[in-house]
Amino acid sequence: MLLSLCALLAVGAAAAQEAPPQSTLPDMGKLPAVPPATRAQVQPQYVVVLDAAHGGGDVGARFTDKLLEKDLTLGFSVRLRQALASHGIQVITTRDTDTAVSMVARGEAANHAMAAACITLHATATGSGVHLFTSSLAPTPYTKFLPWQTGQSAYATQSLRLSSEISTALGHTAVPVTLGRTSLQPMDSFACPAVAVEIAPLAGGNTTSATPLTDVGYQNRILDALTAALTQWKNDWRQQP
Amino acid sequence: MITRFQRFLFGAMLLAAVVMAVVLIRMRERAHDRLIMAADSQPMNTLSTALSTAQVETITLLVANDMDGSLISVERKFPMPKDPNARARVLMQKLLEEYAAPKSTHPIANASGVDEVFLMPVPQQKGGQGEMAVVNLNAVFVQAQPSGIEPETLTLLSMIATLHANLPQITEVRFLVDGQQKDTLAGHADLTRVYLASDTQTAVRQ
Numbered sequence: 001m002l003l004s005l006c007a008l009l010a011v012g013a014a015a016a017q018e019a020p021p022q023s024t025l026p027d028m029g030k031l032p033a034v035p036p037a038t039r040a041q042v043q044p045q046y047v048v049v050l051d052a053a054h055g056g057g058d059v060g061a062r063f064t065d066k067l068l069e070k071d072l073t074l075g076f077s078v079r080l081r082q083a084l085a086s087h088g089i090q091v092i093t094t095r096d097t098d099t100a101v102s103m104v105a106r107g108e109a110a111n112h113a114m115a116a117a118c119i120t121l122h123a124t125a126t127g128s129g130v131h132l133f134t135s136s137l138a139p140t141p142y143t144k145f146l147p148w149q150t151g152q153s154a155y156a157t158q159s160l161r162l163s164s165e166i167s168t169a170l171g172h173t174a175v176p177v178t179l180g181r182t183s184l185q186p187m188d189s190f191a192c193p194a195v196a197v198e199i200a201p202l203a204g205g206n207t208t209s210a211t212p213l214t215d216v217g218y219q220n221r222i223l224d225a226l227t228a229a230l231t232q233w234k235n236d237w238r239q240q241p
Numbered sequence: 242m243i244t245r246f247q248r249f250l251f252g253a254m255l256l257a258a259v260v261m262a263v264v265l266i267r268m269r270e271r272a273h274d275r276l277i278m279a280a281d282s283q284p285m286n287t288l289s290t291a292l293s294t295a296q297v298e299t300i301t302l303l304v305a306n307d308m309d310g311s312l313i314s315v316e317r318k319f320p321m322p323k324d325p326n327a328r329a330r331v332l333m334q335k336l337l338e339e340y341a342a343p344k345s346t347h348p349i350a351n352a353s354g355v356d357e358v359f360l361m362p363v364p365q366q367k368g369g370q371g372e373m374a375v376v377n378l379n380a381v382f383v384q385a386q387p388s389g390i391e392p393e394t395l396t397l398l399s400m401i402a403t404l405h406a407n408l409p410q411i412t413e414v415r416f417l418v419d420g421q422q423k424d425t426l427a428g429h430a431d432l433t434r435v436y437l438a439s440d441t442q443t444a445v446r447q
Contacts, residue, residue, distance in 0.1 A: 060428055061388035069388070069428075122429070124389025127307045131391045136440055178310035181440075182394040183431040185424075198390045203308065 046234050048084055049115040049192065050093045052077035053122045056100025063125050063213065072213060073121040074098065076199070079219070080121075083227045089234070107189035111151070116237045117162055117230055118194040120187050123213055128203035129176030130222060132167055133196040134159040135188050136181040151191040158193035162233060166195060169229035173221040175202070193237070197226065295320035302336050303402035303441070305347035305395035312399050312441065313346075314406075315339070329358035329374055329404055329411070336403050337382070340396075347395055354382025356419075358404075363413055371412035373435070374404050378418050386427040393430035398441045405438035412438050 052073040054060035060069025074095065081091045092113045094106045110118045124131070139156035146154055167177045187194050202211035202218055211218045298321040303312040319335060321328055333355035339345060341352035359375040386396060401414045414436045417423070423432045 054428070058428070122390055124387070124391060126387050126389055126392045127310065131310065131389075133390050133394070178391065180310050180391065180394060182390055182429075183434055183436075184390060184429060185431055188431070196390055200389075200391070 045090060045114075046237070047090045047092060047113050047115045048230055049110040049113050049118040049190075050077045050081055050091060051106050051110065051118065051120040051186070052093065052095055053120055055095050055098055058100055060122070061124055063123075067214065069123045070098065072123045072199075076123075076219065076223075077121055080119075080223055080226055083223050084230060087227060087231050089230060103186040103189070106186040107148070107151075110186070110194075111189070111191045113192075115192040117233055118187075118190045118192040119226070119230075120184070120194065120196040122196060122198040124198055124200050125213075127178060127200040128210070129178065129200060130170055131178045131180060131196075131198040131200060132163045132170075133180050133182045133184065133187075133198065134163050135194065136183050137188060146191055148189055150188060152188045152194055155191065155193050158237075159195060161236070162193040162229075163195045165233050165236065166197070166226060166229040169225040169232070170222070172228070173225045175218075175221055175225065193233075197222075295322045297321075300332060300335065301403070301406045302332070302339060303399050303406060304336070304339050305392075305399040307347050307392060307395065310391055310395065312395070312402055325360050325408060325410075326358060329360060329408060330355060332403050332407055333358060333376065333400060336399060347392065347399070349382070349385055349387070349396065351382045351385035354378055354385070360408075360411065371410045372408075373413040373415060374408075374411045375415045375417060376400060376404075377420055378416060380419050383418050383423070383427060388427040388429065390429045393426040393428075397426065397430055397436065401436050401438060402441035405441070414438070 052070075054068075054070035054073060056070075058070065060073070062068055063072075074097075077093055078096070081093055084091050092109060092115065094109045095101045135152040135156060137150050137153040137156060140150075140153040142154040152159065163179065167179060170177045182196070184196055187196055199213055199219075199222060201213055202215075204210055213219075297318050299316055299318055300321065302315045302317060304315050305311075306313055317335060319331070321331060334353070337349065337354050338352045340347050340349040355376060356379050357377045359377070360372045361375065363371055363373050386393060397416065400416075404411045404414060416426070416432045416436075418432070426432055
């Protein structure tokens, strides 16, 4: 220990002796004038947050003994992330495995990303088609610091526009859409345009049969519509001032 | 060095604290039992007495429809008590009977899900007007509630809209489950917040 310390001191002293005592600063009077710096136009990144609802012990809706909402939303989130990534859209997910993620952690992930769109994915056995929900919070003006529980209120108008965009895209794929407003965590804490997408079985008109949630063709139609809507939203979205 | 007197005093105080704790716990248990007995017997007796002397009235129920996410206005005739608290409870009972009926547009297999409805003035310091209804649901009903954003939201909105349609003084509604605050109804709709009667306007089909 002592030997190594002595060796280090010796090396340091040798280096100090070898260093040239010259100044490296240039003569400022001989340099050409530097043009004034211009403010660079930084484009905000287009990031989409996908929040697969539930996970871990929170199973969500129980469709059958083996089919749980938490698994369905996770599978759909993974496929949607791949579809969006193939269109060059940066995606952040709140969970990639079957783990419990707190509502606060989901909100933190979305808000740190400063996302252009936050999509919360759910599934239900009732109703038909896709249910699109935006927050029922009353719109408020945008401020730099937003209350955590009601952060979404500053984005209420943008969320409605995003919901309308998704609704139009789903309409093009002939998937029935129900629009609504609700009070839902963590969506109410999201500081980004946010929509809850709830997938329900596809009722077949006057017949009693319905396309199940697990139908790959049905899921693909919803995936295509969401991908198209979020690709279009890239052009329509404007960050808050 | 602790004197013998101090040790005796400490022991006596410790003993007194333990005895007081036991007495307090026992008194709390007795009070809790009394409250539960009163809650189980009094409202039903009051409600049945009130209903036996009530006049038949037309009531408006805002019934949820899962297929299009709307609330549909339905009129029913039923003997209604005069007391607003009892009226509110009867309204909730009739609404849940609609949901428990066969071929319901919003099926929930439990017609006795509301234990009590309490009406209280909205605090003036919040600038509120009217009354707040506190709807105490029971855990059996919550278990029977289909899970999902739409079904849960429609259940809450239909209750709020039905209360407001028949008792317009109700402007705010809060939900409890077995007397306790719960995070969500069945995993989705937020039960920690106070709902406004105006929240239901977008869902009601004209």
